[in-house]
Amino acid sequence: MEPVRSKTPKGEQTRERILDAALDLFRTQGYAETTMRQIADAADVAVGNAYYYFASKDQLILAFYERNHRDHLAILGAALDTTKDFQDRLRLVLRTKVDAAMPYRRLSTKLFTSAADPESPLSPFSPESAPLRAEAIRVMAEVVAGSGLRVGKDLRADLPELLWLYEMGVILYWVHDSSPGCEKTYALIDRTVPMVERLIGVAKLPVVRPMVRELVGMLDELRPAAAPPAPAAAAE
């Protein structure tokens, strides 16, 4: 029933082979057009074997997200440490994120087609992708921490998560962006990054502070709705 995260070097190898074949076919033909039988054939296994390692066709995409995040971190590398300017740091993270995902633009739409479905394990808000989400938020926290940016009290705790939401917005735009080389997305990044810093600055002004506080409060209230309580002791 529950798919296995291979317990043998050979098993791990097979798993990789299936994932490679799947991503390759997804990239060249699209997700919907690729059948599990094609994947199995390309990986030289029986169709049932693919289901031994991946619970469903969708789960292959979750595995893709993980791989993609690793790729992103690799590209980002030590480059983040070369500047202390907030805008530079944020722009760098976003641009490399898009760079890393570029070959899989069409596939990435799946991220959002499930984002809204509260029950889909593929949703970036689902418990299944919680570790990956936490990772991405951690990167944003690093962006802020490594910069000289002064953040208002009200915003400080939630800023990394807000930046992650902003990142998701950029990716949503990118997924729809059919301009050559996705130049419009890069332009969007370059134009909105300064706005983000300005907004963070503005949030400290007495005029908008109450509004900021209310918005942040609503975000906090929303969170448990998106990710169910999960009490300390597992009940069953």
Added chain:
Amino acid sequence: MEPVRSKTPKGEQTRERILDAALDLFRTQGYAETTMRQIADAADVAVGNAYYYFASKDQLILAFYERNHRDHLAILGAALDTTKDFQDRLRLVLRTKVDAAMPYRRLSTKLFTSAADPESPLSPFSPESAPLRAEAIRVMAEVVAGSGLRVGKDLRADLPELLWLYEMGVILYWVHDSSPGCEKTYALIDRTVPMVERLIGVAKLPVVRPMVRELVGMLDELRPAAAPPAPAAAAE
């Protein structure tokens, strides 16, 4: 190939029967759990007949949106004319919208699972749902026009569409809202409606005006990307 919008009273009757059966099953069992064979059985027709009227299982949802919009307008009725206060008007539209869709909360998730997919005909941004989208935006234009609200030049043209996007956000929240009676959604409406008016007011201030202008400009630039050109003369 192309499904038909019945040309006979009897055909129209069959079409309604199938849609009724489908929505009933969707509501009680959920969308994924309902099979086309069940729908056909409940409507006393053969499976193939369902496909004569609806191109796919998804298209049944599009038909549901249309019906739901009519229900919304019916509930809204003449109530919109009872007040000239912008906040009251906006709140009324949002609350009745949620009221009308309430029995189909789970089904409505489908609206968003496809919203992000540029190719899905179910997406609220797709050409297929353009008429319905235009209708919803028109309602928002009426909300503004019938109120004494003073809108800045920069915002005026795009405000109805922005309000529609805000409405979509509210519905997105509602779809995820599992609180009893969806009270959290109603609370969200009550808390954000004043913010919206305040934002519209703030947009006129010299400090934020350039930012507003840039944001609106980006929205305008985005539109043709979401909805392809569609030149004056239909080519085919």
Added chain:
DNA sequence: CCTCAGTTTTGAACACGTTCAAGACAACGA
């Protein structure tokens, strides 16, 4: 070498959404 438990692999079988060639039906003019 054999045994045996654990792991991996197989492929037929299932239910689903969807298609399509064929038939049934309805309205109308000859």
Added chain:
DNA sequence: TCGTTGTCTTGAACGTGTTCAAAACTGAGG
């Protein structure tokens, strides 16, 4: 009454994602 034409209806058949009982393999202990 009989074709004829356009609309509607049927149900078997196809390809899909997914399941599962059975087989094959692996490696450690006797």
